[in-house]
Structures are given as C-alpha cells and as structure tokens.
Amino acid sequence: MPIMGEKMDIQPILPGVWRLQGFVTANRYPELRASVQSICQVAKPRHMMTTRGFSMRVATTSCGTVGWVSDRSGYRYSETDPETGRRWPAMPGVFLEVAQEAARMCEYTDFQPDTCLMNRYEPGVQMGAHQDKDERDFNHPVVSVSLGIPARFYIIGEKRTGQSTPIDLADGDVVVFGGVARKHYHGVRKLKPAVHESWGAVRWNLTFRKAL
Numbered sequence: 001m002p003i004m005g006e007k008m009d010i011q012p013i014l015p016g017v018w019r020l021q022g023f024v025t026a027n028r029y030p031e032l033r034a035s036v037q038s039i040c041q042v043a044k045p046r047h048m049m050t051t052r053g054f055s056m057r058v059a060t061t062s063c064g065t066v067g068w069v070s071d072r073s074g075y076r077y078s079e080t081d082p083e084t085g086r087r088w089p090a091m092p093g094v095f096l097e098v099a100q101e102a103a104r105m106c107e108y109t110d111f112q113p114d115t116c117l118m119n120r121y122e123p124g125v126q127m128g129a130h131q132d133k134d135e136r137d138f139n140h141p142v143v144s145v146s147l148g149i150p151a152r153f154y155i156i157g158e159k160r161t162g163q164s165t166p167i168d169l170a171d172g173d174v175v176v177f178g179g180v181a182r183k184h185y186h187g188v189r190k191l192k193p194a195v196h197e198s199w200g201a202v203r204w205n206l207t208f209r210k211a212l
Contacts (some may be wrong), residue, residue: 159185
C-alpha cells in the first residue's frame with residue numbers, strides 16, 4: 001500500500017530541514033488511527049511534568065524500545081512507562097514504514113528509529129521552543145509526522161532567540177530535520193479551532209528518533 005500521495009511535494013526549507021507536503025496518503029489513515037488507538041489503550045496519553053514542576057499542556061505517550069519522559073528529575077528516555085511500570089508498546093510496522101520512507105526521501109537511507117513520541121494537541125495548545133537533545137547520537141534525523149488539524153511549526157536556530165522560520169503543516173505533512181539543523185530550536189504555535197474528518201478536533205504529532 002503506498003505511503004506517499006500522488007501530489008507529494010518535497011520542499012527544502014532551510015539547510016537540513018525539509019517539508020514533505022501530502023506525504024501520508026488517506027488510505028493509510030485506518031491503519032494509523034488503529035495503531036494510535038491501540039497504543040493509547042496501553043500507554044495512556046498524559047500531561048507530563050516539566051523540570052520546574054509545571055504540567056505540560058500537550059498530552060504525550062510513546063512507543064518503541066524506549067519512551068521519552070519528563071519530571072522534576074529531567075528529560076530522558078526510559079525503557080518503561082513510569083505510570084504502569086511496563087515496557088512501552090512496540091512500534092507498529094506502519095509507523096516504522098512511514099518514518100523510514102520519509103527519511104529516505106531526504107537522503108537518510110539507514111534511519112532506524114527506536115522511539116516514537118506521540119504528542120496530542122488540541123485547539124489553543126502550543127509547544128514552546130526547545131531542542132531535541134536527549135538522544136545519544138545526533139547524526140540521525142528527526143522525522144515529525146502531522147495527522148489531524150493544521151498547525152504552524154517553527155524553527156529558529158542554534159539559539160532560542162532569533163528569527164524564526166514558520167512551516168505550516170496540514171494533515172499528512174512531514175518535517176524532517178538533521179545535519180546542521182539537528183539541534184536547532186523549534187516549536188509549535190498555538191493551534192486554531194478546527195475539526196478534521198478523520199481525527200476530530202485533534203492534531204497528533206508522531207516524532208521519530210534514534211534515541212539509543
């Protein structure tokens with residue numbers, strides 16, 4: 001079954017940053033949605049605590065060999081879900097297929113993600129500027145898949161302050177960043193009210209990384 005839509009467009013945004021518009025085809029939605037639902041039944045999305053003791057507005061869960069966790073002790077990867085003590089659900093085959101094909105389109109031919117952080121956004125929710133820097137090896141890219149209502153992703157640079165570049169993301173779009181942009185600060189602007197016919201009033205962001 002094809003992953004890419006017929007009108008998929010690869011757009012270089014900045015050095016090391018690509019947007020793949022219309023990458024995920026609608027006929028993959030049933031399998032993707034079933035996988036998201038299955039994971040959420042085992043590892044329920046939750047609002048994790050930041051190192052400063054605040055609750056994150058984005059609800060998160062994970063799948064794969066390890067999952068990303070946050071609390072007052074810091075940000076890190078864990079082999080087990082801290083809420084259940086059990087291992088995270090295995091990464092579904094369709095997740096791995098989408099992530100690897102997107103990476104391949106951006107010349108990362110041997111991407112082997114071992115974790116997928118699943119962020120659930122609702123209208124009015126945003127993600128502040130941050131770096132993805134909890135992984136062991138920064139030679140591997142980050143692959144970020146958008147499903148559901150639209151969002152405006154932005155990327156800044158090596159420092160949190162400075163001019164940001166907006167990247168509008170619709171359902172089925174993918175952002176890949178690596179190389180010189182691998183540790184660039186990035187975030188998501190506040191989502192506007194919207195409803196998607198397949199995903200409802202929600203945006204799922206599936207972020208694939210090689211953590212170990």
